[in-house]
Amino acid sequence: MPLNDVFQQSIRQVRPILSADHQEARQKVISLYKSWYRQIPLIMHEYDMPKSFEQCRDKLREMFIKNQGVTDVRVIDMLVVKGQMELKEVAARWKLKSHIMRYWNESQEPKPTDFLSKFYRGHD
Template sequence: MAASKALNITRQVKPLVSTTPLDARVRVLSLYKAWYRHIPYMCKDFDIPPSVEDCRNVLRSSFKKNSHLKDIRVIDMLVIKGQQDLKEVAEHWKQPNHIMARWFSGENVKERPKDFISKFLAGHE
């Protein structure tokens, strides 16, 4: 008897911003457009080595990396963080090294060794 009542109880979670998946999609696309439009200004103002096309390719890949997400709360959280990053870049609260480390750090970083012999030969152990 108690087990059947427990199965019928579901927890309602309060949404952060979006109430429907369509609303979350609109927010994601508007954030993407805002970043896409600001990239030329960012490259010019911060005088970073990558070109506008390189920055746009990194932007596209970072959005595609999270395209599998279905939870509206997680999507809203990532959109809020993306808006915060955009505001920090637009207001020049970030420096060029912050932008380069955030966007382009994964390209030139070598993977650390995992087994004992490789760690020993690399000087980590």
């Protein structure tokens, strides 16, 4: 059996995790987004968030847009499963407020690494 045939056969054997096609995966992403969006007021109340609803909504949008370029259905399904687990942990209050607030630190610009940049910004 030629190597190319073996490769083609192995590609056919890979099965999607949850979704059969891109449309189904897209629907699952939209459903996850809506679930998170509905949970925002409860998260703000339960965790006593110092952020406004608009800031939380914008952060949610940013987190989803970050993975916008993913096209592999299996990777999309994996990200949806991770998002569902994260939502379950937040809703069940298994996370602390510091875990939730960490999402806002990710969008800050990175700390400078060279001496002059640190000096100009006043970092150690």
